[in-house]
Amino acid sequence: MRRTLATTAIVLLPLLITPTAASAAQEPDERQQAFASAAERYQVPESVLLGVSYLQSRWDAHAGQPSNDAGFGPMHLTDAASFTGSNHHGEGEEDPRGDETRPLAVPKVAPVTQEIPASLRTLEKAAELTGESREALRADPAANIRGGAALLADYQKSLGAPLSQDPGQWYGAVAKYSGATEADAAKFFAEEVYATIQEGAERVTDDGQKVSLKPVPGVGKIVKWLEGLGLLHPRRDGVECPPTISCEWIPAAYAELPGDDYGHYDLSDRPRNQKIDYIIIHDMEGYWAPSVALNQDPTWPGSWHYSIRSKDGHIAQQIKTKDVGWQAGNWYVNAKSIGLEHEGFLAEGSTWYTEAMYRTSAKLVRYLAFRHGVPLDRAHILGHDNVPGTLPTTVRQMHEDPGPFWDWERYFELLGAPLHGFGGPNTASVMIKPDFAVNKPYFYGCDRKNPSAACPPLPASTVWLRTEPRADAPLVKDIGKHPTGESLYSVYDHSARATTGQRYAVADRQGEWTAIWYLGQKAWFHNPQSQPTAVPSLGLVVTPKPGLTTVPVYGRAYPEQEAYPAGIPYQAVTPLQYTFAAGQKYTLAGPAATEYYRAVTFDPASHTVVRGKTKYYEIQFGHRVMFVKADDVRVSIS
Structure with missing residues (x-):
């Protein structure tokens, strides 16, 4: 999740960041x-x-x-x-449920600050x-x-x-x-x-x-x-956690509200009715205790399964994994995912995450992934910032946590699934993998008192993407995020960034620069042999089928109209504002289940999973994953 800067920052283009004097x-x-x-x-x-x-x-x-x-x-x-920050659960524009058939209003009252x-x-x-x-x-x-x-x-x-x-x-x-x-x-x-x-x-x-x-x-x-x-022994109540970590049960509220309303998650029966395919990594943009308390308020729009404390890695499970949290801003993803909120802030008053929290989070994710058959890769262990918008109108609202300072390489080491290259130097796909300790790209926006000021040089998991193979070239554009403007160097803007573990098809190479296909365009990043920021990653890719000039992409893999039974309104399969052209390639994560979970009532008796026959694939299209129809593309290895 993210906190939007109140002040528009000035776009800067530094070519050199020098270490601090100290x-x-x-x-x-x-x-x-x-x-x-x-x-x-x-x-x-x-x-x-x-x-x-x-x-x-x-x-x-x-x-x-x-x-x-x-x-x-x-x-x-x-x-x-000295760094009280704020809690962004009510500050972003994103509807955490992400289903326009039951939209949630963003509250105007900020949460009460606790001692x-x-x-x-x-x-x-x-x-x-x-x-x-x-x-x-x-x-x-x-x-x-x-x-x-x-x-x-x-x-x-x-x-x-x-x-x-x-x-x-x-x-x-x-x-x-x-x-x-x-x-x-x-x-x-x-x-x-x-x-x-x-x-x-x-x-x-x-x-x-x-x-x-x-x-x-x-x-x-x-x-x-x-x-x-003299420490406490909190409730465990059948928590779904590995026995080697500290977990307690602090249930989120599920309650009927006036006016046929209810909050603030949906009952389900996963994995019996739907397979869980994703685990979503968030940060709270707030401290642990107030954020845990928000999950206990049925009137608060938004909920998640686990809350993880920073200093010691303690975990509160708040929703059973069989039920659906309102956490990722995309109902298709919500219905098929588990959400983990990590104490802290993307950048405002914060620039790093503790080892203790990384360790317990990774132990929990590994446990959940094995239990539900979720692949341990960056196409299924997603940041909130990797979840696509559902419609062209929701793309700009999507959140951007856990941000560039989350160490994905370290996290996957702790998951027991270290990120490795595969293939030779001319392999036509790459995995982004800069050396976290020395990769210190320029950002602004870390100081809430001076939001246009440069952040200090800090390790990050991300690389900037440019329109040409040179350090002073403009950043590539994201027409969904900035329909009429340029991408920003803001720590809150991922429009022109690729992140550790993400796989992309190579579009070109020139000297120390590599181009990938990204949001329908060539995107260049610095990738010197002496200090590479990407490694070969041979795998499956998709490209438009012969005869197709362009292919649409989608933010969800919903069924065709014929699949909906009487009484359940058809959910239009609406393309996003992006397309990709013949000759372009995008890495394939695998098939995506064609499903819509109809759940808009307090009583789960009417909840239904609609399944269709249209086949979809998940691809890495930009910073976020997206979906294409299988009939529109050809699959090959690259």
Whole structure:
């Protein structure tokens, strides 16, 4: 989901982004030394300090920018009081249900702001313990690490546990660092930290710092310290989650409302009546507790199956997967998908997501994908920003989360389905796959106080697409998103972007530049051999059948009129404003079920799945997936 900028930003075209002065001045081992020094100063085992930091940030500094729940630096010290943001569930134009036969009104009243919990204000406590300024704790990685070490030592003392060099004695303090109020969530966080300590880790951070955690085989865990935290044991009520992660049941409201209305999801019987084909990744554009509360309000237009907290990865299941959430803005996709909302913001007051949340989200998605037979690829594990509009009139309204700073490559590694190339250097299809750590394209729009200002150089999963093979060429246009204007470099505009894991057919190559077919046009991106941003990806493609000049594309795979029984109104199969011409190719994700789920009443007795005979294919057409009729295209391998 997204939050639309109130101010139209000025389009800029920078050709070079230079590192910040702070990161440029750092020595290669400065981060490692900062961990060692802080561990010694506050009598915390270095392995514990490194392990906790890895679960929060993977040791990255993120140029001093806040995470999705206002956490800063390698230790993810939270300062939500200074970055309250907003909740966008009522701010976008998108109808989350996405079915014009039962449109939902967007509410005008913003949700009530809740009190900020202590877990989102740890930077204040770190400042008190260390004497460091809040500005230093946000921007200086070494100060931030000292703040995290001081917090761990303070937590250890509060438990009456010793300041021991035995990592196992710190289990309770590590669990408390998660900020969780639920016992399972705190335990999951601690278990992941100790698994990291036992296995070890090594990587180069986003600002070029080489950091390593040497394995500690057979590290002990004094689990009894967890008991002293007095944590809750929430309802599980048959949650559909793997047993290794922390989940609770906080049911979304389903209620009959005045005037034959109801809210705010639809009862169904999936997968008996419809197969689940997609899992949709969202961000909340808000904090966890208020967003969870919205899902409990039947008058609120919009709902989703799972809510995932940032700092510790705790999950609330709110709708059973058999039922249909109003979450993706496209009723066809909603009826065949499960929606996951992740705490945080696409960009406003946020530029990165925590490792703890990536891990639990990936474990949940892998569990759901295996359970429902959803392929672990980017054509079926979709961002909300990959879901198409249903009609030409709804294309502009579709949301754009989780945004360019979501690390799709890392996410698929955690899913156990790493993104790999397939084929030789001249293969006629490619998968977008820039190196996330070093790929730092220009964006503006990250600062709500100055929306036209450039974002800091930050890792991203996306590449810009241009009309010609040169760095100063204009961005390609999206006639659906901007019918009369240019694509923007805004962090909220994906009109001219391709993202990690997406597969496209190659249209041309010139030197260090590769062109793909994108929204009916050639789109060029920089793809140097020394630092490639795409890899070969041999697979099936579609092209117009001989004799057809152009082929229409659709935002949903609805049945033909003859398939509708009496009493169920025909849903017109309306092409979107895009077409593609003879000679163009688009990668094929597979067949799409020709279905319409009729569900517009509180009583599910009348709910019906209409199935047709028209065959559709799902293709990667632009940044979003779309559909074509099988009779219009020819399938080949490329």
